Amino acid sequence: MAEYESPLWLCPYCGFKDSLWNTYYWKCPRCGKPLRVIYEKDFNPSGRGIARYSSMLPFTPTKTRGEGSTPLVVERINGSILLFKLEYLNPSGSFKDRGTALSIYYGFKIGYLETVEDTSGNTGISVALYSKLYGLKPIVIMPKTAPKGKKALVRALGAELVETPDRSTAATEVHRLIKDRYYVAHTWSYFYIIGASTIAFEVYEEAGIPDYVIVPIGSGGLVLGLIHGFLELVRLKVASKIPRLIGVQGYSACPVYQALRGSIVSKKSSHYADGIMVLNPPRLNEIVDVMKKYGYEIVLVDNEEILDALYELYNMGFIVEPTSAAVWVAYKRIKDKVKGSTILLPLTGSGLKTLIEREPPAGYSPI
Amino acid sequence: MAEYESPLWLCPYCGFKDSLWNTYYWKCPRCGKPLRVIYEKDFNPSGRGIARYSSMLPFTPTKTRGEGSTPLVVERINGSILLFKLEYLNPSGSFKDRGTALSIYYGFKIGYLETVEDTSGNTGISVALYSKLYGLKPIVIMPKTAPKGKKALVRALGAELVETPDRSTAATEVHRLIKDRYYVAHTWSYFYIIGASTIAFEVYEEAGIPDYVIVPIGSGGLVLGLIHGFLELVRLKVASKIPRLIGVQGYSACPVYQALRGSIVSKKSSHYADGIMVLNPPRLNEIVDVMKKYGYEIVLVDNEEILDALYELYNMGFIVEPTSAAVWVAYKRIKDKVKGSTILLPLTGSGLKTLIEREPPAGYSPI
Numbered sequence: 001m002a003e004y005e006s007p008l009w010l011c012p013y014c015g016f017k018d019s020l021w022n023t024y025y026w027k028c029p030r031c032g033k034p035l036r037v038i039y040e041k042d043f044n045p046s047g048r049g050i051a052r053y054s055s056m057l058p059f060t061p062t063k064t065r066g067e068g069s070t071p072l073v074v075e076r077i078n079g080s081i082l083l084f085k086l087e088y089l090n091p092s093g094s095f096k097d098r099g100t101a102l103s104i105y106y107g108f109k110i111g112y113l114e115t116v117e118d119t120s121g122n123t124g125i126s127v128a129l130y131s132k133l134y135g136l137k138p139i140v141i142m143p144k145t146a147p148k149g150k151k152a153l154v155r156a157l158g159a160e161l162v163e164t165p166d167r168s169t170a171a172t173e174v175h176r177l178i179k180d181r182y183y184v185a186h187t188w189s190y191f192y193i194i195g196a197s198t199i200a201f202e203v204y205e206e207a208g209i210p211d212y213v214i215v216p217i218g219s220g221g222l223v224l225g226l227i228h229g230f231l232e233l234v235r236l237k238v239a240s241k242i243p244r245l246i247g248v249q250g251y252s253a254c255p256v257y258q259a260l261r262g263s264i265v266s267k268k269s270s271h272y273a274d275g276i277m278v279l280n281p282p283r284l285n286e287i288v289d290v291m292k293k294y295g296y297e298i299v300l301v302d303n304e305e306i307l308d309a310l311y312e313l314y315n316m317g318f319i320v321e322p323t324s325a326a327v328w329v330a331y332k333r334i335k336d337k338v339k340g341s342t343i344l345l346p347l348t349g350s351g352l353k354t355l356i357e358r359e360p361p362a363g364y365s366p367i
Numbered sequence: 368m369a370e371y372e373s374p375l376w377l378c379p380y381c382g383f384k385d386s387l388w389n390t391y392y393w394k395c396p397r398c399g400k401p402l403r404v405i406y407e408k409d410f411n412p413s414g415r416g417i418a419r420y421s422s423m424l425p426f427t428p429t430k431t432r433g434e435g436s437t438p439l440v441v442e443r444i445n446g447s448i449l450l451f452k453l454e455y456l457n458p459s460g461s462f463k464d465r466g467t468a469l470s471i472y473y474g475f476k477i478g479y480l481e482t483v484e485d486t487s488g489n490t491g492i493s494v495a496l497y498s499k500l501y502g503l504k505p506i507v508i509m510p511k512t513a514p515k516g517k518k519a520l521v522r523a524l525g526a527e528l529v530e531t532p533d534r535s536t537a538a539t540e541v542h543r544l545i546k547d548r549y550y551v552a553h554t555w556s557y558f559y560i561i562g563a564s565t566i567a568f569e570v571y572e573e574a575g576i577p578d579y580v581i582v583p584i585g586s587g588g589l590v591l592g593l594i595h596g597f598l599e600l601v602r603l604k605v606a607s608k609i610p611r612l613i614g615v616q617g618y619s620a621c622p623v624y625q626a627l628r629g630s631i632v633s634k635k636s637s638h639y640a641d642g643i644m645v646l647n648p649p650r651l652n653e654i655v656d657v658m659k660k661y662g663y664e665i666v667l668v669d670n671e672e673i674l675d676a677l678y679e680l681y682n683m684g685f686i687v688e689p690t691s692a693a694v695w696v697a698y699k700r701i702k703d704k705v706k707g708s709t710i711l712l713p714l715t716g717s718g719l720k721t722l723i724e725r726e727p728p729a730g731y732s733p734i
Contacts, residue, residue, distance in 0.1 A: 065684045066453050071433025089456050133684040152722040158682045315525045317432045317500040352719030355519040
């Protein structure tokens with residue numbers, strides 16, 4: 001592994017390479033595809049938070065707000081062992097903080113003074129928080145349909161909020177603002193994949209390698225990060241197996257499902273799961289590859305199922321947002337098939353941001 | 368210390384004693400004053416969350432939602448070392464989860480099927496969450512003036528919400544409902560003092576004993592718990608000093624300040640800090656005693672200062688509620704007097720619950 005001494009940008013499609021500390025690229029400057037970051041690794045955990053895995057990261061941020069080291073709650077249900085990973089207890093209320101802590105530190109070190117990001121919500125909140133932490137000025141572009149609480153939080157964190165009619169417009173609007181600013185581009189960024197890989201390391205240390213992981217798929221940062229993390233543990237001879245993937249998408253935005261199973265016609269909607277409403281994930285090919293290799297099942301969910309699952313999770317003491325409840329729908333769908341196994345369920349985002357929108361009807365009590 | 372083999376209720380005022388596992392008392396059945404729980408202790412940390420300190424607890428709850436083991440963020444500011452303890456990243460968004468995890472487990476073990484609590488907000492949310500976790504039916508009594516997000520959350524967690532005109536009425540209304548139900552009574556309960564003592568243990572293990580701790584004082588559970596925890600570490604010869612206390616109250620409810628410094632006349636209001644609006648804390652005598660013995664300063668804060676401090680903390684990456692910002696007002700007030708020292712600032716509650724009420728004006732950016 002001594003072929004690179006310092007971290008490199010690498011395009012797996014056209015072979016483009018450059019030193020990570022030379023210039024920032026949010027996509028390959030030669031062929032326009034998503035980049036990777038390659039660097040030496042060694043599994044040598046020490047300390048707390050994502051910095052515990054410094055030896056598995058390309059660099060270690062100098063500042064922290066407590067991202068990582070989230071609780072793992074173990075429950076025996078229906079003959080299986082469920083591992084709930086409480087990612088919603090990250091500092092800005094979602095797992096995105098792991099990747100953002102890396103990305104914004106990098107942007108700061110490379111010399112940017114302002115950051116900009118298009119987001120369905122959680123990443124924008126996270127980017128606002130870490131940008132201010134390093135003294136950078138954040139601009140966050142969000143659909144006006146995003147939950148009120150998420151928009152209020154972006155403003156409260158001191159970011160400039162730009163609202164667009166929908167998520168797709170946010171993704172195009174951002175390009176008018178990226179000149180001379182650090183464009184986080186989390187749906188493209190390899191930093192978010194590295195960030196999410198630390199979830200795999202924490203689960204491995206606390207509970208070993210699970211048999212399955214149920215993972216919501218939006219832009220794919222979580223699924224690619226988890227599988228990357230588990231595969232690296234195997235490559236480094238720390239672990240000897242990886243979990244099989246159970247992917248979850250919503251009916252309204254299911255490009256991975258469609259690539260694997262063919263197109264669907266359905267009147268069902270899934271916009272309550274706003275965090276996985278990603279129609280054109282830049283890393284779609286990679287996600288499909290990973291699901292083909294390591295996938296066990298891909299499950300589609302709708303609004304009604306999401307709300308039921310949301311209040312079941314609330315009643316179980318997990319205060320999550322609707323997007324995060326999608327994994328519980330998927331678990332219920334496949335629970336008999338995976339009976340007797342150990343199943344990881346990452347609970348990705350906090351329900352405290354969506355209280356006003358998703359209050360249950362009076363007397364609602366599914367359990 | 369072999370005088371008691373199993374945990375006991377003890378009234379320090381009249382000497383009443385009973386086995387903890389015999390009957391539940393929310394106050395002394397003989398003289399009506401607040402009780403203590405006494406039991407063998409030994410500092411032998413192992414594992415994660417509050418269960419890490421099982422050897423310092425009267426019992427260990429069988430269920431967890433990840434309470435405790437919150438991040439400690441270290442910042443060097445103005446020549447001092449500030450230790451921010453991120454208690455708002457507890458499972459229901461406040462430090463109350465530590466005490467509630469103990470209290471509700473106890474109520475469940477002693478045989479209750481329903482719980483009831485009067486609260487300004489956070490304790491009710493916490494009680495709802497842990498009650499459902501053990502299959503108990505929670506009733507939560509809150510002032511109708513409580514933040515919308517907090518009320519929505521209590522309902523979403525499956526509790527019955529009873530709204531009263533104000534916090535004092537909640538405290539009297541509850542007595543019509545305590546028959547045959549487990550009355551949590553957190554402002555009286557020693558379980559919340561034991562719960563908060565685990566914060567002291569975590570800080571000690573991660574950063575040693577700080578010189579000062581700045582602590583918001585409402586019903587006193589936090590200040591009594593912290594000082595109890597630090598004193599126990601000294602008694603067990605684990606540590607050899609304790610921090611000095613800097614207490615914080617709001618102008619609108621400052622019984623501890625008044626007991627120490629005499630009555631005040633002020634037009635200033637502090638109701639934004641709803642979590643410390645406690646006019647008659649049952650443990651007032653104990654709090655005043657502790658402040659007389661270990662207090663360095665007691666600071667009063669008003670709404671305007673609280674809001675300024677709140678958005679300063681947001682800009683520093685701490686998403687807290689207004690009540691929690693009171694400690695930052697206090698720090699700024701006394702920062703030159705304590706220069707060069709190590710200061711613990713517990714950040715008690717999540718700002719995600721109060722987003723709608725306390726959104727800053729457009730363009731607000733104090734830093």
